[in-house]
Every structure is written in structure tokens, then in C-alpha cells.
Amino acid sequence: MQQTVVVAGGGIGGLSAALGLATKGFAVTVLEQASKLGEIGAGIQIGPNAFHALDYLGVGDAARQRAVFIDRLIMMDSLSGEQVANIPVDQPFRQYFGNPYAVIHRGDLHGVLLDACRRHASVEIVTRQSVRKYEQTDDRIKVKTSSGKIYAADALVGADGLHSCIRQQLVGDGAPRVSGHVAYRALMPFDKMPQDLRWNAATLWAGPKTHIVHYPLKGWEVFNIVCVFHDETRTEPAANEPGSSQEVLQRFAQVCAKPRSILEALSDWRYWVLCDREPIARWIDGRVALLGDAAHPMLQYFAQGACQAMEDAVCLAHKVHTRGGDIKLGLLDYQNERVVRTARVQISSRLIGDYLYHAEGVTRLVRNAMYGKRKADEWYSSLKWLYGGTGLDSTV
């Protein structure tokens, strides 16, 4: 008989898990609390490791069609305007890692996964169902939603994001850690983007306790703009709140004219108070597993939260399949495979935020001296642990 899985959450992680499991023969029900599935209007960077996962899920080409293939990742010093680092992600990079580095609108990436789920006969997506808790016996699980519905299945995947209620039942580690870092986001129409900054690159202007990111999206119709600063007074998580351009200009008053010209051209901002959690070693409870931000929420400095969620999905589907349908053993293998790798990305994301992107004083000078002279092949070998992974091996 076909085994069944409930996935809590229809974000990038949940839909990837649903697709992966359906491909392996499971019947999957995705329960999403929102009335409509979708993603926020912003961009996302996806490394070669995410393309490996998308290829495994059978949607790599559909994602490639909607992506912009940038040719460099560059870091600039936002005080002096000098270039700090230049990582070419052109043909030699693609050959080295077996896949490109690209940027894509979140709605497009989510849409590719959603279309594939909708086309798959073994995936059912139910909106307006907020998962509250689970109960399990040795061979079955019941998932309860706030509307009083009960879904019985063989397994539950908690892909319900940063504030996961499945995690609260499974781990019970309370609210996420508020980082004291705030991200403002906006989309800039191509024509409004300062002409001398219309680069085919993911550009990061690094400054003391601040940075600005920009890259082209949607066939160059718009640029994705993110700017981040430290604010210890914001002690509560926030997501997608209306922001103030006055605050942005004040926070970035010290940056040089070029990156500042981007901020001056924008008025329609949304902001997030960024959170993460300490890495944990236990993501499973019998027939229940956490995935994506529910398992390992991280600061976005490596641009890897969604990439790791897609890797999780591939690994989970692969492991339960390899165990011939023994779900508990498959989930255990999944946890054992993923914990160290994702914890490394969580920890490294904090470190590069503080010591690289937001460096000040002598740390800034060290950074500029260290990275300015690095050659492409040195970058590639230092990034192999991250972009070379498939989610199916133990490369950490």
C-alpha cells in the first residue's frame, strides 16, 4: 500500500519535500496555514548546491529558465568604494561545481516547485490549515490543525518555518534568537537603478555593522535591493513590515556616494528583524522530522537558508526510499546526514556577518588585505564544502 506523509508548510522547503517524496512513491498532503500559496516579492540567490537539488527534484531546467545568470559575486568596501573581493561565477565556476550560481525571484522559484507539485498525482495541497500538534503511535501519526481537522499518515515533516510549532513540540526551545540585525528590502525598476551600478553581479557593499546587496532579477526588469544594519533596540522578531526611507538614509549616512545613490532612489521599503537559532542535533521524533528553517534557521549571510532546505528535501526523500519504506530508519539517516552540514552553515553565517560583511576598524583592513588578492581557483576550493555538496553525501 502507498505510504502517506503530511508536510506542514508550503514554503520552498515544504514543497521541495513534497515533490521529492512523491517522486519516491509516497502520497503527500501539504498543509499550509495561508489562504494562498506564494512567496514575498524579493529575490533569492541560489548556489550550485541548490541546482543539484532542483535537478534531483526534476525542476532544474524550469528554474534555470527563470533565473538570471550573474557572472560575478563581488564585495565592495562601502566606505572607500574599493573592490574587496571578486569571485567569478562564469563558465569555469559552472564547470568546477557542475552547476551555475544564479539569482531568481522568490515567486518564480516557489512557482516552479508549486507547478510541479500540482502536476504530480500524489501531491495534495490544502490551504487554510494551520497545523497545531501531532500524536503518534508506533506505526501511525495524527496531525491536528487549528480548525479541528485530523490528518492521519505514516510520517510528518515539519517545514513550518522559523516559528515552527512542530519544532516547539519536538524540541521545545522557545522563540528564535533575535540577532539585532535588521534587513530592509525593495525592488528597483531597471530604469531607476543608477546606470553605473547596473552590474551583472551579486554585489555586496560591506561597511561597519552594515551592508547593501544588489543584483538583477526577472530578465533584468528589476534589481533586488537589500540593506542590513545592526539595531540592538529591536528585540522582537519582525517580517515584511513597512519601512522608512528616512531610517535607511540615516543608518547608511557614512557610506560613499555610489552605494548611497541606490538607497536615495528608493522609497518603498519592507523590513525584517533577522532571527536564527542555535544548531541542534535532534530533528526527529519517531515518525516526525523537521526540515528547512524549522530545523536550522540561519542568518542569510551565506544566502543558503532556502538552498539548505532544498538539500534537506532531497536527502530526506532519498533516505526514506533507500530504507525501503522504513520511515523511522529513513528519518534517522536523514538527520544524521544533515545535522553537521547545516550547523556549519548556520555557524558560518553568523561569523561572516560579523567578521566579514560588517567588519570595522582593523578587522576591516585585514579583510580587505586578505581577500583582494585571492584568485578564482582559491575561492573555488574554499567554497567547495558548500557549493560542491549534494545533500546526499557527508561532505561537510
Ligand SMILES: Cc1cc2nc3c(=O)[nH]c(=O)nc-3n(C[C@H](O)[C@H](O)[C@H](O)COP(=O)(O)OP(=O)(O)OC[C@H]3O[C@@H](n4cnc5c(N)ncnc54)[C@H](O)[C@@H]3O)c2cc1C
Ligand atoms: C533577508 C533575507 C534574505 C535571504 N536570502 C536568501 C538567499 O539569497 N538564498 C537562500 O537560499 N536563502 C535566503 N534566505 C533564507 C530563506 O528565505 C529561508 O531559509 C527559506 O525561505 C526557508 O524556507 P522554509 O520552507 O523552510 O520556510 P518558510 O519559507 O518560512 O515556509 C514556511 C511555510 O510554512 C507555513 N506555516 C507556518 N506555520 C504553519 C503551521 N502551523 N501550519 C501550516 N503551515 C504553516 C508558512 O505560512 C510558510 O508558507 C533569506 C532570508 C532573509 C530573511
